[in-house]
Amino acid sequence: MCFAPAPSPQFAGPVAKRRADDPDPVEKVDYGYSRWRGSAISFGPVGRVVVTVALIAIGPLMAWYSPVGGWLAFLLWMFVILPWALRDVWRKVRIRR
Secondary structure (H helix, E strand, O other): OOOOOOOOOOOEEEEEEEEOOOOOOOOOOOOEEEEOOOOOOEOHHHHHHHHHHHHHHHHHHHHHHHOHHHHHHHHHHHHHHHHHHHHHHOOEEEEEO
């Protein structure tokens, strides 16, 4: 802010592109999303189908074996807990290509 004229570009020194002590550039990893491939935090297709069948089978068992409030538990399971669980089981996961 001294209002001095800026130096002309012809007198500017060369700009170093990279310093000697800079780390090597990291290779960029290509990621994709899939429901049908397993990852470190999810099942593959066989595990997802098995979990889906098990989750669906729990509802009628709760209604059948619960002495009191079986139908209420069944409705809560089928219309609240089951959709929530299936959404998490079948969500797309990030995988390396």
